Amino acid sequence: MEQLGRHILVEFYNCDKEILNDHGLIEEYMKNAAIEAKATIVQSAFHMFNPWGVSGAVIIQESHLTIHTWPEYGYAAVDLFTCGDTVDPWVAFDYLKKTLKSDKTETTEVVRGEAGRIRHFSPEKYDQIHFKPVEEQEKKCV
């Protein structure tokens, strides 16, 4: 199936609660997850809540990784949305499962930007619908 992106929604249960409340570690692990998956980080934004919990996003050339943690329940909601064939979101999943020390996970993989639908719903003709390779995506910070 032709598609622009793949998106894994992850529920991480029974994580290490101290890690889930550590802003620095969560940011480090999320960025490392992107790197492990061979993604290229272009921006990130993380926020520590008072009294607990961390939220953050890593924008990658190939889409994004996000996290929201509830240390009080040992739970984290993670999204791993990647485009193209060079990045594997499941590598990021494995890395985060290990580093957050989650002993129970649930995942759903969703197709994003399915080429057939983009063609069907558009009045224009698109021959090729594909994610632009990384080399065409030189970043231009604005």
Next chain:
Amino acid sequence: MEQLGRHILVEFYNCDKEILNDHGLIEEYMKNAAIEAKATIVQSAFHMFNPWGVSGAVIIQESHLTIHTWPEYGYAAVDLFTCGDTVDPWVAFDYLKKTLKSDKTETTEVVRGEAGRIRHFSPEKYDQIHFKPVEEQEKKCV
């Protein structure tokens, strides 16, 4: 059903291509979408790709909104993930549908952090599992 969050995955087809390639407008619309939905913005990160396309995330106290645009196909992948009862992600959806000028949308709403599962998979006892109200979530920027 008790749940920490609700997450709407949106496929916006046939949007205005010029808007989808306008970094400033996309960032403005995404932030406005959060505000319209009565969310509180705590951080954001947006990136313009060369030659085209914008990616970005708005971290809100109540989770996040993200967008990735493909101006060349008139397509945008948007995620609207909110927690608590005070924020309505569908308001953000309506606002973005209008401002991106999308004439065809597809949506999937996903439960995140379902309380029954958090209880079931944890060795600990949790009586109440709920999203912390905004007033308990004073931000501490780090």
